[in-house]
Amino acid sequence: xxxxxxxxxxxxxxxxxxxxxxxxxxxxxxxxxxxxxxxxxxxxxxxxxxxxxxxxxxxxxxxxxxxxxxxxxxxxxxxxxxxxxxxxxxxxxxxxxxxxxxxxxxxxxxxxxxxx
Amino acid sequence: xxxxxxxxxxxxxxxxxxxxxxxxxxxxxxxxxxxxxxxxxxxxxxxxxxxxxxxxxxxxxxxxxxxxxxxxxxxxxxxxxxxxxxxxxxxxxxxxxxxxxxxxxxxxxxxx
Numbered sequence: 064x065x066x067x068x069x070x071x072x073x074x075x076x077x078x079x080x081x082x083x084x085x086x087x088x089x090x091x092x093x094x095x096x097x098x099x100x101x102x103x104x105x106x107x108x109x110x111x112x113x114x115x116x117x118x119x120x121x122x123x124x125x126x127x128x129x130x131x132x133x134x135x136x137x138x139x140x141x142x143x144x145x146x147x148x149x150x151x152x153x154x155x156x157x158x159x160x161x162x163x164x165x166x167x168x169x170x171x172x173x174x175x176x177x178x179x
Numbered sequence: 180x181x182x183x184x185x186x187x188x189x190x191x192x193x194x195x196x197x198x199x200x201x202x203x204x205x206x207x208x209x210x211x212x213x214x215x216x217x218x219x220x221x222x223x224x225x226x227x228x229x230x231x232x233x234x235x236x237x238x239x240x241x242x243x244x245x246x247x248x249x250x251x252x253x254x255x256x257x258x259x260x261x262x263x264x265x266x267x268x269x270x271x272x273x274x275x276x277x278x279x280x281x282x283x284x285x286x287x288x289x290x291x
Contacts, residue, residue, distance in 0.1 A: 067222070103187050103284070104281075104283065104284070105268045105270070105281025105282055105283065105284055106223065106268075106281050107281070108278055108279070111277070111278070118277075119277070119278060154222050154223075156222070167213075167225045167228070168225070168279065169225070170222030170223045170224070171222050172220065172221055172222050173221075173222050
């Protein structure tokens with residue numbers, strides 16, 4: 064079974080430029096998550112989707128971050144414009160159902176973003 | 180400063196020893212806990228989970244203990260191997276919020 068796929072794996076951009084990350088969850092997984100992970104810290108949730116609906120985006124900085132999950136499968140996370148402090152690893156995860164139901168979240172390898 | 184978070188707590192053990200990694204969680208209403216292993220350049224990988232109505236759960240070479248009185252979670256790894264070297268995170272699910280909150284990781288270094 065293929066795992067969660069993310070691309071690109073690495074991205075270096077100058078500040079004020081836009082950037083987008085793509086995620087393909089495990090087939091059949093209804094729930095998709097985007098996390099931000101700073102160096103040496105645990106992942107922090109940015110947004111959670113149930114199918115195509117964003118059900119928790121309370122931690123997403125909406126002035127510069129946006130996300131979409133068209134057709135309830137693939138998802139993209141965008142930053143425009145990027146700031147130096149956005150340098151981090153952006154992780155995508157998916158699960159059959161939400162965490163409260165006890166369903167395991169499967170993580171992708173992440174996209175390491177460096178903003179210069 | 181920029182180095183905050185780089186200085187992860189580190190546990191160094193010899194191959195074959197048993198390892199115990201500890202985690203203090205913050206919310207007494209959390210009802211589900213997970214341990215994740217994260218190797219360099221990879222996403223977190225599920226190891227074992229436990230619900231709040233249990234105090235112990237065993238897997239293959241791993242045991243998770245939950246002490247709700249002091250809000251403490253531990254991961255025990257038996258016969259630690261070099262392949263166990265990674266950063267380990269505990270995560271708690273806050274009841275009603277359907278959101279995992281990750282703790283500060285612990286780096287496990289296993290020497291042959």
